[in-house]
Amino acid sequence: MSEPHSLLRTILYRIIPATLIALSAVWLVTQYHLQKTIRNEVDQRITEKAQLTSTLLSDRIKLLRSSVDVLAKNDFIVNSIADGRQHDQPMNEFFGSLRMPSASFRRATLVDRDGKLVASTQAELPVEPERFIETTMRSKALVDIGSDRILIASPIRANETIAAAIAVEYETESFLDEFQVTKASGRFRFLRHDSVIYDSLSDHFESMETDQWIAIKDPLPGFPHLAAELSESEKIAFSSLRSANVFLGGGIIASLLALFLAILSAARIATQPLNQLINEVSEIREEEDLTRRVKSGGSLEFHQLSESFNEMLRSLSETTVSNAELQESESRLRTFIESVPNGIIVTDASGHITLVNAPIENMFGYSRAEVIGQTVEMFMPNALRDQHRVDRQNYAKAPHHRAMADQKSLFGIHKTGKKVPLEIGLSPVVLADGPGVLACVVDVTERSIQESQNEKMRRETQLILDSIPAMVIYKDDQNRILRVNQAASEMMGAPPQEIEGRHASDFFVEHEKYFLDDQAVMKLGKPRLSIVEEIVMPSGEVRWANRDKIPVFNDHGEAIGVIAVVDDITDLKQAKESLEASNEELKRSNEELAQFAYVASHDLQEPLRKVTSYCTLIQEDYKDILDDNGRTYLNYVVDGAGRMRTLIQDLLSYSKLDSARDENESVDLNKTVNLALENLAESVSESEAQITMDSLPMVIANERQCIQLFQNLIGNSLKYRSASAPVIHIAAEERSGNWVVSVADNGIGIEPQYFDQIFGVFKRLHSMDAYAGTGIGLAICKRIVERLNGRIWVESTPGNGSTFFVEFPKPS
Known part of the structure; x- marks a missing residue:
């Protein structure tokens, strides 16, 4: 064993070299990062300037092109x-x-x-x-x-x-000089197919031609063969790095000197409390007294060291726990588990079940005796058991609390084999025989059913919304779009999932105007319906729309949004305008046709009058000269001219119906029918007709045309009579809110297949020899009634007479 050294010597020999190495590494790393940071900043700055310049140049060239197009x-x-x-x-x-x-x-x-x-x-x-x-x-x-x-x-x-x-x-040069993009430390070049056609390098930069340049090139939007290149001299860009190196080197030297002095001072200060701590620890070891505590004093570090040592002593004194206490703790855990409403499963470190509560028995259909000692994989589908063992082993390596998550695909298997949707939370626990895991299990079957029903309801609601041809948009009080139907999605040019949740400004040019209208609807709490206006579509197209806005309320009666139903009526409006134009043209055409018919009828009558006059003179002056055939032929001419004149007059009467300017007024049909009978007095007397009339109502009509209507109907009853004298009855009744006037006779009647045909112009069912007339009378009647928005029809049985019905709108 080597000889121990003093604290000061150890610090000097070990810390100083390490500090030198660390400071050198700091200097190198700092220099590298400074250079990299400055380079990134220069690149970013030049890139932003290049992108801005290329965009401005592109916009200016497009402006020039637009001015030429204009x-x-x-x-x-x-x-x-x-x-x-x-x-x-x-x-x-x-x-x-x-x-x-x-x-x-x-x-x-x-x-x-x-x-x-x-x-x-x-x-x-x-x-x-x-x-x-x-x-x-x-x-x-x-x-x-x-x-x-x-x-x-x-x-x-x-x-x-x-x-x-x-x-x-x-x-070119004058155009590019207008941008004034060149600065004292920069350079701008304009390239075409990578060939320079403009360079801002002026006399001020001639001395910098040998410098290295940092250059960024950016193509012009819309002009891929053109590019703007901005560059900056590396010497200028990295000038700040040299200053930073000088400052950093001086700081390192100063730090070394300060560190050496601090070590000398700290070693002397630290020695005294450290010796005291060593002495106290030795006494505790000798006395084996874990309840004793060392004194805290000296610097903060030695105070923390003393407190840490005292904490270690406390931990050592508390680690002795009796088996009775552990058993009592586990008993309390079991009591708690039985009392909670959720399912609880406790496993040991190997995944074997050690404890379950009653909700687990009900949830999976197993008794406790059947599950205790089994692995938790018994509750899982066979296909997932191997993967769960791997997941369980990974969890055991780093146990942690894992809250329940809404995982719709997580489910267990009941004893009967049916699937049970679950939510599971995990927590690590300490058992008497080692670590374990507590799993909190919740059966979410009912919630899954409810969520499925809610999802089904949402899909059905969406189907209903999508079936509405108008655009339906639901927005909240922050102008966010919460729901759209298919029509709105197509109009906005995006699928519903890309629209819902976004702000209206992402799709509508005039969103602020629409939002002010939404706020007014929410404030009043009443719908605004049938708002017809021009709207600007997301594509920029201007369309006509009919908008309904309905406020949406929460459970507290507060308006929280608006449902807008927007119906595109552009085609309808255009069709209406086209129809109005067509009606105007038809009206003008009818007026011209009526005028033509009037003039033609007038001009045709004059030669007919001459033919009739001269034929009459021939009959009177040359009747003795003409033989029987000549007189017969002449009679044919006079009779034909008379029929032609009658036909022209009827045609003129028919054409005048559409050109009549008389206003409708309140008309007494009693008076009208009497005036028509006065005009037919000669025919009534000649046919010995019996005509009766009930009380007739007041209607809104044209009196002159009503006289003509009843004169034609009664005249037909007189004309198409049977062998017996005509019997005609005029009556009125109210049907479905309208007046229906009937003219019934005992004439020859009409076959049913001719009921519609007889109201056509020049439609006749008999020859001229049998019954005189032009076949236009009933056509005039139909036209008069249609102008009143009424209806005319006939009911008849051949040989038993006919009844003509005229329906007049009842005055309000």
């Missing part, structure tokens, strides 16, 4: 080219005054589709057409950046074809 769509230029006026003086004046959004603008040139010059800001030095005409004639824009110039060209469409092209040229 110029290519200028109404003056497009119209001039379409009209063939591109060579006029106004075009030259327009280009002479042209200004572009950059001080680096050089010139602009307009050429036709054949590449011939039309106009230029520099007529004597235009942009060469061959540099851009081929690309633009293929309907493509051109962006060409070189070391001396930037050329941007765009096709011009006129009458849906490419008729010309416009090119604008900028000076």
Whole structure:
């Protein structure tokens, strides 16, 4: 055994060299990390500047391209080219005054589709057409950046074809100087296909050409062949590192000197209390008195050492525990386990069951005698037992408290073989014969059933929501989207799981306006329905929508959100507008048709009157000259002209129905029918008809047209009479809130297959020889009734007469 050394000598021989090594390692590691940190900071700084510069350059080039596209769509230029006026003086004046959004603008040139010059800001030095005409004639824009110039060209469409092209040229160096990205310690280069077309290295940096540079290159968004490169001199970037090395070296030397002096002082101070502690420990060992305690004194370290030694003495004195106390503790544990409502399983270190309570017996169907001494794997499916043994062994290596977790796939096996859904928590325990594990087991069968029912209800609710064609969105009072249906999901362009839980601002441009509306609905606690407005879709498209907003309340009656039902009515609105336009066009067409019919009817009657007049004169003046055949033929002409005149007058009456401007008013049908009978007085007298009438109601209609309606219906009853005298009865009754007026007769009747046909224009069931007329009377009746939003129909039996029914809307 080597000779023991003093504390001071030990500290000097062992701590000083170790300290030197440690400080040297600290210096090396610190220098490495400083250099790495500074390099990372420089790289990050240059990268951020490069990304910002490339983005700004890309946006500026896109701005130049957009300005050329706007110029290519200028109404003056497009119209001039379409009209063939591109060579006029106004075009030259327009280009002479042209200004572009950059001080680096050089010139602009307009050429036709054949590449011939039309106009230029520099007529004597235009942009060469061959540099851009081929690309633009293929309907493509051109962006060409070189070391001396930037050329941007765009096709011009006129009458849906490419008729010309416009090119604008900028000076590259002047354009890039506008960014002013170069600093005293940096450098900016602009590259095209990795070739430098611009370098900001000025005379100030000529002396730094031999320096090493830290360079970062970043491609321009939208222009992959272009890149911005920013760099910084390593000499400048790492200048702070040299200062840090000098400071760190001085600190290490100073630390060594201070450490040496501190060791000398500490060794002297530490020796005295340490000797005292050694003496007291020796006395305790000799006396074997574990109840004695050493005195605490001296420095904090020796005080802690004394307290630690005293704590060790206390632990040694408390380690002697009687078997009776252990047995009593285990008995209390058993009593506690029996009293808890959850299932409890206690196993030893090898996984064998030592204790279970009554809930475990009920849960798995085994008695205690059947499970004590068995491994806990008896409660598990066969397929999982081997893996559980491995998991149990790993847990035994590092026992810890493990709380219950909601694991829906965790289950045990009942004695009958059925699965039992479980939740299990583990805790390490100390038993009389060594360490063990206490497992708290909860049967979650009922909760699993409830969760399954809740999930089923949620799926059914979602199916109901998805079946609604309108968009349904449920938002909370923080403007977060909690639920959407399929229609809303499709509108928002994402599946429901990527929408629900996110803020409305992620999907809607005008989310603030919608949220203010939501807050108003929640504050009032009442729905807002049928809000028709334009909405901006997530895609940016503007659509028309009909929105309903309904507040959602919690159990305390507090509004916690809003359900919005949004129905896209853009197509409906467009269809309505189209229908209105079509109705307006139909109305105009009907008016023109009515006017045409009126004029045509009027113009046709004049030659008929002449034919009738001259034929009548011939009958009167030449009746003695004409033979029987001539007189017969002449009678045919006069009769045909008369029928034609009647037909024209009926057609004119029918066309006037749609052009009539008379307003509907309250009409007394009693008066109306009497006026119609006065007009038919001669026919009534001639046919010896018997006409009776009940009391008739007041209706909203046009009196003149109602007279014509009943005159035509009663006239038909007089015309199509049987061999006996006509018997006509007019009555009225209320049906389904409307008035139904009937005109019944005892005439010849109508076959059922003709019930609809008789209301058509010029539809006749008999020849002209049998019954006179044009076949337009009932068509006029139908048109009059339809204009009142009413209905007309007939019921008849051949040989037993007919009854015509007219339904009038009852006045409110």
